[in-house]
Amino acid sequence: MAQQHLDPTDPTARSVTGDALAGYLRGQATEFLRALRLHRETGNGQNGTEDSVDAARALRHSARRISGSLHTFRPLLDADWSEAMRPELAWLSGTLALEHACAARLERLLLALHRLSGSTAFPAQSAASAVGGRVTGAGRGVPAPAGGRAPGTRPAVAPTATAERGNLTVGAAKAGALLERQLTLARTRAHSSALQALGSSRFHAVADKVAVLASEVPLTPAAAGADLRPLAAAAGERLTDAVAALPLVTAGHPYNAEALIHGLSPDTAPHPQD
Template identity: 55%
Template sequence: MGERGAGQGAPASSGPSGPASSEATAGTVLAGYLHAQAAEFLRSLRLHRESGSDAEDATEASRLLRRSARRIAGTLHVYRPLTDVDWTDPLRAELLWLSDTLGREHAHAARLARLRGALHRLSGAEGPMGQTGAGASGARAAGRGGYGDGGGMTVGAARAGALLERQLTLARTRAHSAALQALGSSRFHAVADAAAVLASELPLDPAAHDLLAREALPCLAEQAHRRLTDAADALPLSVAGHPYNAEALTHGLAAVPAPDAPPAEGRQDAPWHQVRRLVRLRRYAQEVLDEHVASEAEPTLSVRLLGANQALDRHRDAAEAAAAASAAARTPRIAPATAYALGVLHADQRHEVEAARYAFGRIWQRLAVPTA
């Protein structure tokens, strides 16, 4: 990891190449983007070290660290043919490991907040999270009027909330320890060293040195787009496009063939999670392109990719929250009322999964047309 091919690096570039550089090489543009992200990575790491016991600062630093790690890894993935893959492939894998390890604590905290919000909402009070956009929420609050708002939770719902609180807080604490351990490991220090290299120099493939940015980069971004399109077209979008198709809960009460088999809902969700990853790669690919030619940038595309990404993030979050609710319901010796509330919660989150698919389908319709 610390080693790299000598003499193949592109020089550091301090910022966007600007519209004048139509003769810029692909290596220069890509390096410019990666230098900036690597610098961001190192800055976040410093922030994290300096945050000390301030949990909020540490959370924000960790978020920024994961953000740049994902962007570096994604960019190295899309523009892989331009880089020295002996050096970049291992770095990419290590960045994904890091982002995953650091992200778990946040994921458990966010899951708990989502489930707490849902329990609150299902008890007739508006949850802290607007689930369907500000417009719908506003209309909802106005339309509901006096239907016993704030009537309080059932005993089962309160107990379900306490159970989830215990289980997810425990998981979060474990993830926190694991993240701290990872940040102190020699494995992490090797990643940080590689990021320091990347902040000043990008090891390129020798054959890619003279490729023009305006030719090579859009071509590779287009390939990423095609992988995304192929995967999205394989999704059951015609079903998802019918509101209230009741598809996401189809396996809510399905028995698994063996105790260690994955839940059927997970199998149904997997292709959507895969598209989520491909949307993300496509977004990062676009960020590199936008860096290069700010004037030709297509803001609509970036905005739609972001929208698609957010819908699929919501899809994943709701799917994992639903799984957490049904896992909690398998806790031994819980009261029937608690189990009932967890069943309602599970179905509610699967409903959110379905809503996210519907939202993605609508965004995708508009995304897919201009490139067809």
């Protein structure tokens, strides 16, 4: 059954009171507990299944939504409980988000590298391994000796694979290989940190509090008749002001645009700003 989300910003809706907030928090706490049970049933080892990854993602989403609601509507909740709960939920959602952030960051950076170098597609790592080439620190391609790599060399995309990398230069290929190596390692470490967090006493304490929240929401006495829409509108205004303060208009050129002249791209024409 699809969950109905709290939407106190709907101008056509009737007054949204603390009862709606309580129902929403109970629903998110239930989703949290359901995801936790699924994560335990599907396995939480280093080689977890796709279901366990989805369960961890659902845990992160529920924790973030509960934390965001506690922040937005904190005047209507017990202050001591809310202030103790929010940092723990932020810790949990942040820890679980690291692995996904590394994968997303790798994809964004590789796509940006393609654009800078004028390539239409980035060759897969497996293709580079199949070729078996090596690129030295000076950027010259030398074949790998039988039984091992040449001294002082690093694995990278072979410069002979021009059909797959289009206009990708040797320097850009080396940068892509370095990005993939570093962020894959970071993703592995983030996965291990998430598993450690989910097995820690700190997480079990958070889960116990969420279990209580699933049946009892500590609202203040004034919350029963309070309208949630002004608090939601205030949060929206803070977000709008924060976006307006970003220096997107004043940034006239892509970061480190002069690198285009030094080997990343055969075309030095300005690229659209990201």
